[in-house]
Amino acid sequence: MKTATTAPALERAIRILNLLTQAGSPLSGADIAKQLALPRSSVHGLLMQLLQTDLIRKTDERHFVLGAHTMYWANGFLAQQNIVNDFQTAISRIPELDSYTLTLSALSGNQVVYLACRNSQQAPLGFEFRMGMQLPAVFTATGKVMLSTLPQDEILQLLPELPPPYTETSVRNHEELFAELETVRRQGYAVDNGQLRLGMHCFGVAVTDYSGRAGYGIAVSLIEREVNETNRSQLVSGLKKLAQSLSASLGSLTRSR
Structure with a gap:
């Protein structure tokens, strides 16, 4: 209420x-x-x-x-967030992610807000992520992975109703959302299969702090037709390395699955 x-x-x-x-x-x-x-x-x-x-x-x-x-104000906020600098430094150390678009975001209510972005010049998406951009969490890979760490009643408080779908593949009701979040918990990463923009595919992994809370999410984005089992495995593995590095900088003792 x-x-x-x-x-x-x-x-x-x-x-x-x-x-x-x-x-x-x-x-x-x-x-x-x-x-x-x-x-x-x-x-x-x-x-x-x-x-x-x-x-x-x-x-x-x-x-x-x-x-x-x-x-x-924005600069003051970012100055306190070493996670942004850590993200920019860490992505240069993971070569399997070099040619792809990478984003760092945080959950703000039922939205994700993008704190840092590296838009790929080698494989443009036709969609540009920007620092400060906000998008519905339920349609994004980072949003889904952060929501998956919350109890169901808290998710319902954040999302008493789901936003109107962006595409034909967007999640449309709580039943679909909770089924997706259960899959995220089981496999350890989230997928945006064109829910934000048709033709764009994203994988997302959570970044945890010293308390074990998933305060941030990181994602890799690519064109859907480029996705196959081989690069899915490589990209998720690279994301988990990145998440482990960032989580360690936040004092987390947990390891990505």
């Missing part, structure tokens, strides 16, 4: 910032009020406060985008 916030102005400001992040193009105050179902007067006041703190900026007299101060 959702609890009422004790700081409604803060909640509305966060909703505005989230909307501008997702929009990808400038929005007017009227657009924001309409999409968030908020009073225009309330939105106007919050926009003025966000402008003063450089959390948003104007592109013209009526339209707004995120401001530079959000990058200051």
Whole structure:
């Protein structure tokens, strides 16, 4: 059950910032009020406060985008996450992953947020992962592998309803999701078989910290027609080496299966 916030102005400001992040193009105050179902007067006041703190900026007299101060926060967050530097260093030591797209992500509610990406130049996917990108966890390999470590009741709290499918292979209900997560637990890695984008295939492995919690996920992505049993085995093995290295840097004593 959702609890009422004790700081409604803060909640509305966060909703505005989230909307501008997702929009990808400038929005007017009227657009924001309409999409968030908020009073225009309330939105106007919050926009003025966000402008003063450089959390948003104007592109013209009526339209707004995120401001530079959000990058200051993002850089501050990443500066505390040695995992990003460790990821960039570790991937250079695993040659079997050299020619593929690799991503590092964390679970944020029912979304995965990408902390680091290396998009392949040798085998382009027609899809570019970007730092800060958020996608539904249930359609991604890293999302599935992190969700698989949670108890079912916690998953249901995060996902009382599944998001609309992205493709014809996307998981569509809790029954399908829980069956997939059980497979992930059994085999030790997750698969996105075109659920995020048709023609793209991803394998994901969890990264655990000192407490054994799967705080991060790493994935390798390639074109679906390139997948066969030989490279599946090689790629999953390479991912598990990478996960073991990153988990060790976080103080984990566990080993990838």
